[in-house]
Amino acid sequence: KLGNATAKAELGRAAWKLMHTTFARFPEKPTDEEKEALRQYVHLFQRLYPCGECAEHFGQVLKKYPPQVSSQKAAAQWGCFVHNVVNKRLQKPEFDCDEIAKHYDCGCAEEDKDKDK
Numbered sequence: 497k498l499g500n501a502t503a504k505a506e507l508g509r510a511a512w513k514l515m516h517t518t519f520a521r522f523p524e525k526p527t528d529e530e531k532e533a534l535r536q537y538v539h540l541f542q543r544l545y546p547c548g549e550c551a552e553h554f555g556q557v558l559k560k561y562p563p564q565v566s567s568q569k570a571a572a573q574w575g576c577f578v579h580n581v582v583n584k585r586l587q588k589p590e591f592d593c594d595e596i597a598k599h600y601d602c603g604c605a606e607e608d609k610d611k612d613k
């Protein structure tokens with residue numbers, strides 16, 4: 497089947513953006529509930545991801561590399577790492593994970609920072 501590569505790429509960019517921005521806003525010191533919420537978020541994201549072929553591959557990635565939820569930094573670095581696994585499979589360049597912190601800005605007010613969004 498041919499599919500629609502442009503729509504699939506658009507969806508991918510939007511999905512990655514939401515995911516990395518979510519990780520960028522995850523608490524520095526999450527509670528057990530917050531950790532469990534992020535874990536479930538990632539697994540449900542995979543399970544319900546609209547591109548079936550993508551979801552299937554990402555499921556294999558999650559089995560090998562389960563989400564890291566111990567801190568904001570761990571989550572963001574994990575997100576960058578798994579995106580790079582997908583990049584590699586699609587023969588896209590590797591992203592430098594040291595750059596991740598400055599790259600994702602939610603546009604939220606600074607005073608929201610430690611509140612529940």
Ligand code: FAD
Nearest residue numbers: 505508509511512549550553554575576577579580582591
């Ligand atoms: P994208 O990969 O969408 O990245 C968007 C932007 O994020 C980049 O321009 C860069 O600024 C930044 N970025 C790049 N790498 C990283 C990183 N490691 N960490 C943080 N930021 C980064 N497409 C398929 O054709 N087949 C698939 O099987 C497939 N599986 C996918 C699985 C998932 C879970 C997702 C979310 C998407 C998948 N896609 C798949 C879509 C694919 O990953 C891309 O989103 C799409 O091809 C558009 O690519 P892009 O080059 O515009 O950059």
